[in-house]
Amino acid sequence: MNYNPKKFISGLTLFILGILVFVLGPGLSSVCADRDNEIARDLNILNREIRQNRKQEKRAQLRHDSVLKKIDKLNRLRIDLKRDITKLTEEAQIAKMQVEEQKIDAARLEESLDEVRQKFCLRLKIRYCQPPGNWLDFLDSNADLTENLNTLVYGRRVLESDKRLQQSYLNLLGEIRNRNSEVEKRHLFLACLKQEQGDKIVALEENIAKKNELLYKIKHQVEEHKKLVAELEEVAAQLKRMTRESASIASNFVARKGNLPMPVDGIVVSFFGIEKDSRFATVTRNKGIEIETESDSPVRVVYRGDVVFASWMKGYGNLLVVNHGGGYYSVYAHLDKFTCMVNDQLQALDVVGKVGQGQFSDTPSLYFEIRKDGVPEDPLIWISQL
Secondary structure (H helix, E strand, O other): OOOOHHHHHHHHHHHHHHHHHHHHHHHHHHHHHHHHHHHHHHHHHHHHHHHHHHHHHHHHHHHHHHHHHHHHHHHHHHHHHHHHHHHHHHHHHHHHHHHHHHHHHHHHHHHHHHHHHHHHHHHHHHHHOOOOOHHHHHHHOOOOHHHHHHHHHHHHHHHHHHHHHHHHHHHHHHHHHHHHHHHHHHHHHHHHHHHHHHHHHHHHHHHHHHHHHHHHHHHHHHHHHHHHHHHHHHHHHHHHHHHHHHHHHHHHHHHOOOOEOOOOOOEEEEOOEEEEEOOOOEEEEEOOEEEEOOOOOEEEOOOOEEEEEEEEEOOOEEEEEEEEEOOEEEEEEEEEEEOOOOOOEEOOOOEEEEEOEOOOOOOEEEEEEEEEOOEEEOHHHOEOOO
């Protein structure tokens, strides 16, 4: 039997690669599932934030309505106070007019009283202010005694009437002065009450101004929450659209089963499933296929999708994972370098890199897998040419 070192190295490579793939398969499965899980997590987070912001918006709206009611109540109170101040102003004007009228009446009465005083003085001067001794002459006069007595009685009655008239004037004048004093006091009371009501209105308007400022802030908060909710809903809608588009792409991907192109021109040297090598007594469990090709051959993505992983991984070397939606992923390993990066959106047959050396072989080759929900499937039933 001829010994072929290249075949030996290739068999040993496949054996070790199978072991590594078997061991590292769960890690690669988690890489393949990251994209869908990330979208699901993002949707859950967005929905939670939307619910929280809606609650905050509702609380802010309730505060807004409460402050608005308080402002409405304060405005009604301000209207009532202004109406009261208007009434007080009218009453003060009336009181002021009454004071003026009372002063005019008092001035007239005082003039009348002065006239009465002058008449009394004249009467006293004529009738009662005669020098002493004239009374004796008067009594010794030839006048009739009865007539003289009647004259004295009449004079006395006139004097008493004048006294009563004078007293009534004095009483009326005192009453007018008392009324003037009361009206003046009422005028002062109304002025003080008006000032007090004015101070209340000033404080009330300051309170209303503060409430309006608070209302503006709360209204701004409500608008911010509404805006944030709208933005979050738009992002959630975009993620849902991405999910629907991913499902659409996955549907088309499934429809292309058996018609996908080869990721690289070459020869399949290792097949999917369990391979036995009787010469070396080795058993390999392959989750993909190994395609030998020329060095630096371009590697092309087999169908459109998003790059979810593009980095080095133990057992795979430079590894590229493309999400085709619906849980379908294509895996490209042993790349020499990448021409794309994570989150890039690829179209079918876009170049994603170049073939490099196998990790345990000096032969340029590409390791290729197709997975559904992390479970590998035979790539040969998906591609149309070898």
